Amino acid sequence: MDARAASARQMIAIYRTRPEGLENCPVRNVVQNVFGKWSALLLMVLAEKPYRFGELRRLVPDISQRMLTQTLRDLQRDGYVHREVFPTKPPSVEYSLTDMGRSMFDSLQHLLHWAENNVAAVHAARQRFDDAEAGSNAT
Amino acid sequence: MDARAASARQMIAIYRTRPEGLENCPVRNVVQNVFGKWSALLLMVLAEKPYRFGELRRLVPDISQRMLTQTLRDLQRDGYVHREVFPTKPPSVEYSLTDMGRSMFDSLQHLLHWAENNVAAVHAARQRFDDAEAGSNAT
DNA sequence: TAGCCCTGCTCTCATTTTGAGACCAATGGC
DNA sequence: GCCATTGGTCTCAAAATGAGAGCAGGGCTA
Incomplete structure (x- = not known):
């Protein structure tokens, strides 16, 4: 239709x-x-500006170093993120969105904006559901 | 900016x-x-028309019954999906999108369309990444 | 009346994914 | 020498998921 x-x-x-x-x-x-569990969050952070590995870790403290490495590698593999190593001592690594990553993120943004605008409605729905469930359990 | x-x-x-x-x-x-792993897929199916539990199971054969139940309950809890039990023998259950579910899905659609239009680009990026990785390993 | 099927689930257990934290190599500062 | 920095990897425990059996309540057929 x-x-x-x-x-x-x-x-x-x-x-x-x-x-x-x-x-x-x-x-x-x-x-x-x-x-993926962390993909959207990292894309959102990188959409602001490029960041180094340690900066991402500090910005998103509840991600484990292991998952940060892995998620960034997956995003890089799919062509959304560019990884650049600078020959400082010790070497530093910068992650940034590619053009394709920015293009994809523009589409993802619609959903993020919907969520921002409907946080209250979703939480209200959850409350109703939980209340109804508690009520039927207490019967 | x-x-x-x-x-x-x-x-x-x-x-x-x-x-x-x-x-x-x-x-x-x-x-x-x-x-969630199955949420978007189920929303997409339910966006077409309401379906019964068993129909969803047949449409998405690689979801386990356990995860189908659980994902539908989560979506219902958040207010995206309506669950209605019909008193047939045996009782049947129909799942459909709520107005809020449809509203949210409209935003999600942008990302799904991007993916449809960029499948080839993503796969090409993966191929490049894997080739480069294999090359550096073979050095 | 016994046995079998249908519905939409839940329960148990094995596999997979993720988390928490130790460890690593090279280098700079003290 | 000693400790801190960089961006990781490795190991092991916890959590999420998959595979498949079980279950309640009826309607079939025989």
Whole structure:
């Protein structure tokens, strides 16, 4: 009917033509990395300006060094992030968004803005759900 | 400078004012659920039309029944999905997008469309990365 | 009336992913 | 010599996920 339904049908169609399974749906394959636990947050930080490894670590203190390394490498592999090593002593590494990363982030921004504008509505929905659940449990 | 950087700064600012940690960043808290491994896919399917539990299971065969139940409950809790039980024998359950779910999905769509249009570019970037890595390993 | 199937789940256990923190090499300052 | 810096990797524990059995309540068929 509308673009929304058409897109869903298209993705489902792509999906169902492949008996091998959903891993082969190309759209999902691309989106999956952006949906990683830390990906969006790092992209958001890097959208502001380039940062060094240690700076990212300080800006996002609840990420482990291990996951920071891994997430940055995944984003670099997909072409969203550029990694540049400077021959200082000790060597420093700077991460920045590529043009493709900026292009993708512009699309991601719509969802982030929706979230900013609807935090209260989502929290209200959660509250209603939890209250209803507690009520039915207490019966 | 632009909206992109302003939004990042805003989120980082919200974040840094809370010594308790990033879990309290309201935007991240909301977005996290949409970024779940199966959330976007289910939203996309439900954007087409309402479906019953078993239908969703057949449409997305590589999701486990456990994760389907759990993801649908999370989406329902956040107010994106409506769950309705019909008193048939045996009872059947229908899941559909709420108005809020549709509103959110419209924002998510931008990213999905970007992915559809850039699958080839991402795959090319991955190929370059993997080739470079293999080359440096073989040195 | 026994046995089997359907619905939409939940429970258990194995595998995978993530987190916490130690360790590393090279260098600079004291 | 000794400790701190850089950007990592390695190991082991905890958490999330997958695979598959079990379950309740009915309707079929025989």
